[in-house]
Amino acid sequence: MGHWLRLGELELLVVSDGVMRQDAGAVFGLVPRIMWESHAGELDDKYRMRLGLNCLLVKAWGKTILVDTGIGSKSVRAPGAMGTAESGRLLDNLAAEGIRPEDIEIVVNTHLHFDHCGGNTVLDDGRPLPAFPRARYVIQQGEWEAATHPNERTRGTYLVENIEPLADARQVELVRGEAELAKGVRMVPAPGHTQDHCIVELDSGGQTAIYIGELAQHPVMLERLPWVSAFDILPLVSMETKRDLIERATASHALLIAVHAAYPGLGRLRAEAGRRKWEEEKENGANR
Ligand SMILES: [Zn+2]
Known part of the structure; x- marks a missing residue:
């Protein structure tokens, strides 16, 4: 079931594409296992966490x-030791809340x-096509460049079938820097995980919520500033971006979506x- 909440005039639904399994040591980067293992949950036989x-x-x-949009329902050329068998549920979970792709x-x-x-x-008949036929896909220009010109390290994660069909259908809108998507909904640069990685900040009725993207893979990485993932391209930049987010989110008591x-x-x-x-957010009266 979807987790709805209200933020001032905005209605939010956290909707899952499922879970993936990822090498736990890589998630925690330079942090020694003895320090992270109590946080990672149970690992599978390939040392992967959920x-x-x-x-x-x-x-x-x-x-x-x-x-x-998560991992999606196409068969995935998953890089490395990643497990993707339990993903691809986004469209079903949206449908369960009455939301169709064309919405x-x-x-x-x-x-x-x-x-x-x-x-x-x-x-669609074996060909990748945009999953949301009426949508414009808002993407940072620099991220688009990185994804369409991957290097030896990044080409395992920048998969052409996730991005090229959007351009073919003329549904891409490239932006540079901060972009307002609607009143109170902003795409905000948060570099580190990638050079042009962004978060999404929501403000309405005096309340703030922040979708933190990949600034932290696990909430404990928000408590411990130097805990930065090995997947980050620019780890020291990540740390400074995270420092800023942590300060702002603590001061404003923002709701964070990890x-x-x-x-x-x-x-x-x-x-x-x-x-x-x-502090994990418990169910409250604001939830629908
Ligand atoms: Zn990720």
Whole structure:
């Protein structure tokens, strides 16, 4: 079931594409196993941990916006040791909430790694086509360049079938820097995981929510500033971007939506004895 909540005038639905399995050591980067293993949950026989694939639907002023699309339902050329058997559920989960692909007017990708834009397209008679036929897909120009000119390290995660059909259908809208998608809904640069990685900030009725993209793969990485994933292209930049997010989110008591946390991945940061503490958001009256 979908997890709906209201933020001022905005209606939000955290909607999952399922889960993926990822090498836990890579998720935690330079952090020694002895420090991360109590946080990673149970690992499978390939030492992989479970990561959520939390996407966000926003209804704002008559517009329907989808932020990230998970791994999607196409058979996946998954890089490395990744496990994708339990993903590809986004469209079914949207349908369960009465939302059809043609209802989506804007798709935003925080970045173009396969686990954030795989659901951009679906197979139709074996050919990948845009999954959301009426949507414009809003993507950072620099991220588009990186994805369409991958190097030896990035080509395993920038998969042509997730992006090229959008251009062929003329549904791509490239933006540079901050972009307002609707009143109170902004795509905001948050470099580090990739050079042009973005987050999505939502403000309405004096409340703030932030879809954090890949600024942290696990909430404990928001409590511990130097815990940065090995997947980040620019780890020291990630750390500074994260520092800024942590300060702002703590001060504003923003609701954070953590993409790769267990569904629905909602929580807030609180300052406690000079440290940050992630507090998982419990069900409350604001939820529908
Ligand atoms: Zn990811």
